[in-house]
Amino acid sequence: MAAPTPIDPHADAHATTEAPAHGGESGGLPQFETQHWFGQIAYLLILFAVLYLLISKVFAPRIRRVMDERADTISGAVATARQVQAEAAAQAEAAKADVARARAESRATAQAAADRIAEEAATRKATEEAAVAARIAEAEAAIAKTRDAAMTNVGTIANDTASAIVERLTGKAPTAAEAAAAVKGAA
Numbered sequence: 001m002a003a004p005t006p007i008d009p010h011a012d013a014h015a016t017t018e019a020p021a022h023g024g025e026s027g028g029l030p031q032f033e034t035q036h037w038f039g040q041i042a043y044l045l046i047l048f049a050v051l052y053l054l055i056s057k058v059f060a061p062r063i064r065r066v067m068d069e070r071a072d073t074i075s076g077a078v079a080t081a082r083q084v085q086a087e088a089a090a091q092a093e094a095a096k097a098d099v100a101r102a103r104a105e106s107r108a109t110a111q112a113a114a115d116r117i118a119e120e121a122a123t124r125k126a127t128e129e130a131a132v133a134a135r136i137a138e139a140e141a142a143i144a145k146t147r148d149a150a151m152t153n154v155g156t157i158a159n160d161t162a163s164a165i166v167e168r169l170t171g172k173a174p175t176a177a178e179a180a181a182a183v184k185g186a187a
Contacts, residue, residue: 166182
């Protein structure tokens with residue numbers, strides 16, 4: 001048996017870094033050498049499968065869940081906004097109805113007050129007219145009484161006046177019967 005040759009640790013390093021002297025191998029990139037393609041394709045398929053599984057089983061569901069939550073949040077916010085808008089519209093309609101009812105009540109109250117005031121004024125007017133009519137009736141009665149009293153005295157005054165005129169003109173006083181006959185004849 002032959003003695004083993006010592007192993008030089010730097011021998012492999014020199015062998016791999018030096019370009020071969022004969023034209024069988026080129027010193028280019030190992031990725032482009034066909035002998036390495038099978039391993040590269042295998043690693044590519046393994047990495048593709050791992051990335052596909054990670055994306056389809058881990059990342060895509062998380063993204064889908066986030067997108068679904070976002071869509072749910074947006075649709076919930078839109079639904080809440082529509083509900084609030086509907087409630088606001090209902091409250092606005094209720095407020096309009098309350099305002100219309102309050103206006104109608106105030107108009108009715110104002111009309112009732114106006115009617116009450118007109119009725120009180122009519123009652124007061126009727127009362128005052130009755131009082132004035134009573135005073136007028138009293139005054140007319142007093143005037144009629146005074147006129148009747150005056151009319152009863154007119155005859156006497158006419159007789160006295162006629163007697164005074166005749167006496168002044170003639171110098172002689174007529175009798176009461178002559179003066180009364182002259183007054184009745186003149187009337």
